Amino acid sequence: MNNIRARRVSYALRYVLLALAAFVMVYPFLFMLSTSFKSRSLSLGDPTNLIPTEPTLDNYTQVLGTEHFGRYFLNSAAVALVSTALIVLLASMMAYAFARLDFPGKRIFFTLIIVGLTIPTMMLIIPQFLLARDLHLLNSLPGLVPFYVGTALAFNTFLLAGFFEQIPHELDEAMAIDGAGPWRRYWSLALPLSKPAIGTCIIFAFLGTWDEFAWALTVLNDVDNRTLPIAIALFQGQHSTSWGLVFAASIIAIVPVLIVYIIFQRNFVAGLTTGAVKS
Amino acid sequence: MSTHPSPTALPRTVGKGRRRSRPRVAAAGSRRAPLAAYAFILPGFLVYSLIMLYPAVQTLLLSFRDWTIAPGVNSPWVGLDNYIRAFHDPVFIDSMVNATAYTAFTVPLQIVIGLALAVLLDAKLPGRVGFRVLFYLPVVTSWVVVSLLFQFIFSSQDGLANHVVVDLLGVAPENISWFQGRWTAMLAISILGVWKGIGWAMLIFLAALTAVPQELKEAAALDGAGAAKRFRYVSLPAIRSALAVVFILLFIGGFNVFISVLLMTGGGPGNATQVPLTYMYQQAFKFLDFGYGSAISFSLTALVLMLSALQYWWTRRRMAR
Numbered sequence: 001m002n003n004i005r006a007r008r009v010s011y012a013l014r015y016v017l018l019a020l021a022a023f024v025m026v027y028p029f030l031f032m033l034s035t036s037f038k039s040r041s042l043s044l045g046d047p048t049n050l051i052p053t054e055p056t057l058d059n060y061t062q063v064l065g066t067e068h069f070g071r072y073f074l075n076s077a078a079v080a081l082v083s084t085a086l087i088v089l090l091a092s093m094m095a096y097a098f099a100r101l102d103f104p105g106k107r108i109f110f111t112l113i114i115v116g117l118t119i120p121t122m123m124l125i126i127p128q129f130l131l132a133r134d135l136h137l138l139n140s141l142p143g144l145v146p147f148y149v150g151t152a153l154a155f156n157t158f159l160l161a162g163f164f165e166q167i168p169h170e171l172d173e174a175m176a177i178d179g180a181g182p183w184r185r186y187w188s189l190a191l192p193l194s195k196p197a198i199g200t201c202i203i204f205a206f207l208g209t210w211d212e213f214a215w216a217l218t219v220l221n222d223v224d225n226r227t228l229p230i231a232i233a234l235f236q237g238q239h240s241t242s243w244g245l246v247f248a249a250s251i252i253a254i255v256p257v258l259i260v261y262i263i264f265q266r267n268f269v270a271g272l273t274t275g276a277v278k279s
Numbered sequence: 280m281s282t283h284p285s286p287t288a289l290p291r292t293v294g295k296g297r298r299r300s301r302p303r304v305a306a307a308g309s310r311r312a313p314l315a316a317y318a319f320i321l322p323g324f325l326v327y328s329l330i331m332l333y334p335a336v337q338t339l340l341l342s343f344r345d346w347t348i349a350p351g352v353n354s355p356w357v358g359l360d361n362y363i364r365a366f367h368d369p370v371f372i373d374s375m376v377n378a379t380a381y382t383a384f385t386v387p388l389q390i391v392i393g394l395a396l397a398v399l400l401d402a403k404l405p406g407r408v409g410f411r412v413l414f415y416l417p418v419v420t421s422w423v424v425v426s427l428l429f430q431f432i433f434s435s436q437d438g439l440a441n442h443v444v445v446d447l448l449g450v451a452p453e454n455i456s457w458f459q460g461r462w463t464a465m466l467a468i469s470i471l472g473v474w475k476g477i478g479w480a481m482l483i484f485l486a487a488l489t490a491v492p493q494e495l496k497e498a499a500a501l502d503g504a505g506a507a508k509r510f511r512y513v514s515l516p517a518i519r520s521a522l523a524v525v526f527i528l529l530f531i532g533g534f535n536v537f538i539s540v541l542l543m544t545g546g547g548p549g550n551a552t553q554v555p556l557t558y559m560y561q562q563a564f565k566f567l568d569f570g571y572g573s574a575i576s577f578s579l580t581a582l583v584l585m586l587s588a589l590q591y592w593w594t595r596r597r598m599a600r
Contacts, residue, residue: 010506014399021396022413025478029416031439032428090323103316109324116331118584120535122556123576126563127337128330150330153323182315211421213538218564229423233542236427243431250424261419265412 036060036247059248069249071224072231076253079141079227080209083148087205088198091153095160096186100172116154124151125218132219139221148209156201163197164190203264207257228253342577346569354570361574371575374553380465381554382533385472389529390522392473393480398510400481401488411485415478425475426542433457433467433543440467461551464544468552471539476532480525487521488514523594527587534583555579 030050037055063069097103098110128147129138137143167190175185191198213229220226226234232253236246342361344354365371396414400407417425432439435456444451457467491514499509537556540546546553546561553561555575563572 011404014402014404018396018399018404018410021392022410025414025417025474028425028428028432028439028474029420031432032424035431090326093319094323097316097319101313101316101319103313103320106316109320112324112332113327115335116327119331119335120531120580120583122535122537122559123338123580124331124334125560126569126572126576127334127341129563130337130569131329131334146326147330150326153327154331157323182319186319207419211423213421213423214560229421232427233423236430236542246427247431250427254420254424257419257421258416261415262412265408265415 032247032250035243036251038244040242040244059244060252063245063248063252067235067245067249068223069228069231069252072226072228073252075141075226076210076228077256079144079148080206082142083145083152083209084202084205086145086149087152087156088201090149091156091201092160092191092194092198093186094153094157095164096182096190098157098161099164099167100185100190101182113154113157117158121151122214125214128215129218138219139225141220141225141227143219144212144216144227147215148212152205152208156205159204160194160197160201163194167193199264203260206260210257338573338577341569341573344570346567346571346573348567348569357570361571362578364571365574365578370550370553370558371555373550374555374558377461377465377552378534378536378554381469381472381536382530384466384469385476386526386529386533388473389476389480390525393477393525394484394522396477396481397484397488398514400485401514411482414481417475418478418482420475422475422538423542425471426539429467429471429474429539430458430543435459458544459548461548464548464552468536468539468543471543472533472536476529480529483521483525484518487518491517519594519598523591523598527590530590531583531587534579 034050034052036059037057038052039054039056039058094113098106098113132138132143132147135143137146171189171193172185175189180188211229212227213233216227217230217233220230228249232246232249235249239245343356343358345357345360346354400410404410433441435441435454435458437454438457440457441451441454445454455463457463495513496509499513504512535556536554537560540552540554540557541560544552546557550558556579559572559575559579562568562575
C-alpha cells in the first residue's frame with residue numbers, strides 16, 4: 001500500500017516538474033505564433049495574452065506577397081534538397097569504403113576525416129570566402145552547394161561508417177561469392193540495410209543546409225538570391241518594430257523543419273546518440 | 280548461408296603476417312581492385328579537401344600576412360604581428376572574457392537541467408515521447424529564428440522578460456533595458472543559449488541512462504537504496520562518458536557562440552558584447568582585414584581545442600583509476 005502511494009506521489013511530482021519544463025520550452029514558440037497573428041498596433045500589448053483579440057492573416061499575406069518570401073522559401077528548398085542528395089550520396093560512398101573495403105592509405109584518409117570533425121566551420125569562413133571568389137561562386141545559389149556539401153561530409157561519413165560496420169560480414173561475403181562487385185554490394189546491400197541511418201543523415205543534412213546562416217550571409221548579395229534565414233534576419237533589420245511580420249516569416253521557415261522533426265524524431269535520437277557516444 | 284572461404288583465397292594476407300580475426304572474402308576481393316575503393320572515396324574526399332582541409336591550412340597561412348584585398352597586389356608576410364596585435368587588443372581580450380562568461384553560465388546549466396530532465400524521463404511514463412519531442416523543439420529551430428524571438432522577448436518596453444522580472448517576480452523595480460548594458464545583454468544571450476541547448480543535453484543523457492540495465496537499478500532498489508543513492512551509485516557511473524562528451528562539446532560550442540550575438544546585439548553597445556567570432560567577422564567582412572580575422576579565428580580554435588584535449592585527457596585519466 002505504502003509503496004504504491006509513494007510511487008504515485010513520485011509520478012505526480014515527475015509530471016509537475018516535466019510540465020513546468022515543457023511550459024518554459026514551448027511558451028516562446030506560442031508567443032511567436034500568437035504575435036504573428038496580431039496586427040502591428042497590437043503586437044506590443046500584454047505579452048502574456050496569447051490569444052489575439054482580433055486575429056489577422058495580414059502578416060502572412062504581406063510576407064508571402066509583397067516581401068517575396070515565397071521565392072526565398074523556394075531558394076532555400078532547392079539548395080537544401082540538392083545539397084542533401086549530394087551529401088548522402090558522397091558520404092555513404094566514403095563510409096562504405098571505410099567500413100568494407102581495403103586500400104592503401106585508408107588510415108590516413110580516415111584520420112583526415114576525423115580532423116574535419118574537430119574544426120569549427122566558422123574558423124574557415126575567411127579562406128572559404130577567398131576560395132569562393134577564386135572559383136566565381138560568390139553571390140550564386142548553386143555556388144552554396146559545394147560549401148554545404150564539403151562541410152557536412154565529415155560528420156555524415158563518420159555516422160554512416162559506424163552503421164555500415166554493423167552489417168554482418170557474412171552477407172557481404174555471400175554476395176561477393178555470387179560475383180557481386182563492390183558497387184552492387186554498396187547499392188543493393190549496404191544502403192537498403194541502413195535505411196534508418198540514411199534517414200538520420202537526410203534529416204541532419206537537410207536541417208543543416210535549410211538553417212545555414214553565416215555562409216549565406218557572407219556570400220550572397222542579390223536580394224533575389226536570398227535564402228530564408230538571411231531573408232528573415234535582414235528583414236528584421238529593416239522592419240525592426242514589425243514583429244508580427246518577422247514572426248510570420250519565421251513560422252513559414254520553421255514549419256517544414258517541425259514537420260520533418262516530428263515525423264522522424266526517432267531517427268534524431270539514433271543519429272545524435274551514435275554521433276555523440278562515439279566521438 | 281554457410282560460406283567457408285578457403286584459406287587459399289588469402290595467400291598474400293597470410294604471407295604478410297597480418298593479424299586477422301577471420302578471413303574476409305569481401306576484403307580480399309577488393310584488394311584485387313583497390314581502384315574501386317578509390318572510386319568510392321575520391322569524389323567525396325576531393326570536395327571535402329577543397330572545402331575543409333585546404334581552407335584550414337589557409338587560415339593559418341593568412342594569419343601570418345598583412346592582407347590587402349585588391350587582387351594581384353601582394354600581401355606581405357608579417358610573421359606573428361597579427362597575433363601580437365590580438366593579444367594587445369582590448370576588444371579581443373573583452374571578447375574572450377565575454378565568451379568565457381557565456382560558457383561558464385551556459386554549460387553547467389545545460390548539463391544540470393538536461394540531466395535532471397533525463398532522469399525524470401527515465402521511467403515508463405505515459406507521454407514520455409511527447410515530452411522528449413517538446414524539450415527538443417528549441418534545438419531543431421534555427422538560430423536565426425530563436426535569436427530574433429529572444430530579442431523580442433528581451434525588448435526594453437513591454438517585452439515578456441521585463442513582464443516576468445518586474446510584474447510577476449518583482450525582482451526589478453522597473454523595466455530593464457537589457458541590450459543597453461554589457462552584462463544584462465550577455466545574460467539575455469546566455470539565457471537563450473541555455474534554453475536552446477537543454478534539449479540536446481537531455482537527449483544524450485537519456486540515451487545513456489536508458490542503456491543502464493534495468494536489473495541493476497532494481498537490484499539496488501531491493502538492497503534498499505533510495506532514489507538519490509541509486510542515481511549516485513548506479514546511473515551516474517554509467518553515464519560518466521556521456522557526461523564528458525556533452526561537457527566538451529558544449530564547451531567548444533560555448534566559445535563558438537556567434538549567430539545569437541550577431542543578431543541580438545551585433546556586438547554592441549560599442550564593442551561591449553563582442554565575442555571572438557563576431558569580432559573576427561567584423562574585422563574580416565566589415566574592415567576587410569583578412570589577416571587579422573584569420574589570426575583571431577586560429578587563436579580561438581587552437582585555444583579551445585587545446586583546452587578540450589586537456590579535459591579529455593583528464594577525464595580519461597580519472598576514469599582509468
